[in-house]
Amino acid sequence: MRANSSGNSEIMGSANPVRILARILWLLFLAIPGRASVAPATDRSLVVGQSTRLQLSSGLPVKNSPGSKPGTSVVCERVRISGLSRLQNLKKIAHSVKVNVSQKDPSIRIPNPEICFHRNTSLRIGMCPQGQWEKVTRGSWVRSMSPFDNRILDIRTAGSSLENVVVSIEEEFFLYRIICLILGIVLMSLASSLSKSLVFYYGSAILIGVILVILMILFQGMKLLPTGRKSSLAIFIYASAVGLGSFLLRYLPGLCRAILTDIGINEDMYYPLAIFLLAFVALTGAWMGFWVVRKLVLTEEGSVDISTSHFVAWSIRLLAAVMILQSSADPLLAAEALISGIVVSSLLRRICRLRFLRHLYKYDFTIPELKDYLPSSGFQDLLPFHPLRSSTPTCLIGVQILIMRKMQLQTIY
Known part of the structure; x- marks a missing residue:
């Protein structure tokens, strides 16, 4: 008993x-607002998933807007972008919304509008601080936001009207966010086992060794180029060499074949020679990885060092946490995904x-x-x-x- x-x-x-993590996750879900905020009747609005395009009106004249000349007035317009409910649209955790401000008719020339993208509902229209205004370049302005967020878009111009300006939103799905979520949970689950596995250490060390050998070969090749020099003559020679190399790129295989033929290597030896070079690089990297594991990871008895195992386990968990946080553009849902993972x-x-x-x-x-x-x-x-x-x-x-x-x-x- x-x-x-x-x-x-x-x-x-x-x-x-x-149980503690489950309770924290539940409290976060309760703290999330169930519905998106409703825009005032006087403001133009766009709702994610419902309306995607909005043409602005003539706008309202605003005096003494931050960043404008004192005593002058600018034409301003405010657009509220309302997001989705998090609890009802969890399937869109990997989505993001692209906000685009462009001109309806590019042939009509108006002074470049300025954009202020913020969340501060207490600011009056056109009263954003001077450092938050962004100019529309090349007739377009694009930013990304979470589909569950509520943002405010203030637009101003020194012209007489904003009727030629169009605001549009578009939802985008990113597959890499789902992949990061799955890989993060898998790595977090296997962190303890991987940190004690010799196969993991040898495989990772061999892979890193091969990559280092390739980088060393590329580094030694790049040292022959005058990239480190600062003189204009060296830059001119390097640019000319790059241009000539790109022009003669189609003739490079024939040149290599001619050189190999002069050495005495015929076409039947091309494939074995390439295999030999790849095997040399792989074996060199494998030897480096094997030596590093034997010297730094294993103890005298041949087992994994305990302190090294703990360090690797927590490093894998940290990497997994970073990958899970990349699963959503919304900070709250990303934190909930981390706790759930x-x-x-x-x-x-x-x-x-x-x-x-x-x-x-x-x-x-x-x-x-x-x-x-x-x-x-x-x-x-x-x-x-x-x-x-x-x-x-x-x-x-x-x-x-x-x-x-x-x-x-x-x-x-």
Whole structure:
């Protein structure tokens, strides 16, 4: 009874972080407004998902607008862009809205309008600070915003009217945001396992080594070019060489074949030579990666250093968090996606660990050595014995014991 009560208390203690994160996520959802803000009747408005194009009117004259000449008046117009409800449109987490201000008829020349894109509802029309006004260049002004955000667009011009100005919004879907979300959750779930895997260290080091070898070759080749010199003659020679090289690019394969033929290498040796060069680069990078892992990652016993493992695990988690935050242009939804990813990754780790222990017990529950290596937190009520605590990783010790037990049985029989 005491063992069961202690096991239940440990289960509750281990589940506390997940419950806390779930409560924080729920509070964030409650704090999000359910509906988009409604624009006043006197302002022009665009609603994401409903209206996409708006032609401005003649505008209102405003005196003493910041940045304009004292005593002069400018024509101003305000457009409110209302976003979607977050709770009702979670499927658009990877979307963004492109706001475009352009001229309806480019042939009509008017003074370049100026744009102020802000959220401050307390500012009067045309009263944005001087540093926030942006000029429309080449007849167009484009910015991106979250589809769940509410923004204000103030437009002013020194001309007599804004009737030739058109404001449009367009929703865009970005697939890379979904990919970042999935990869971030996967990396966060596998961070602890990857930080203890020799395959991960060797594979990553070999890949980085190959990339470094390629960069070193490119760097040595670029040193032959006069890019580091500041004289005008060197810049002229370099520009002429680039232009001549682009013109003669079509003749480069023939030139290489002629050089190889003069050396004594015929066409039958081109493919093996390319394979040899690629293999040389790959083997050099692999050797560099292998040497770095042996010197900096592994201990004298051949296992992964504990401090290095912790550092790599937290680095992977940090990278995963950054990737999850890139899943949405909306800061609130990005924070909720991060908390959801932490909760999901924690649950996945617990489920995988529980299934592994059940598999060990189902495979051979008569092994007495497993009792000393199975963890005691949260699994006493699932196993027929009461295991002791140990700091040794469960997966590695369990697999090693199973292999040794199987080899002993094969030797006996």
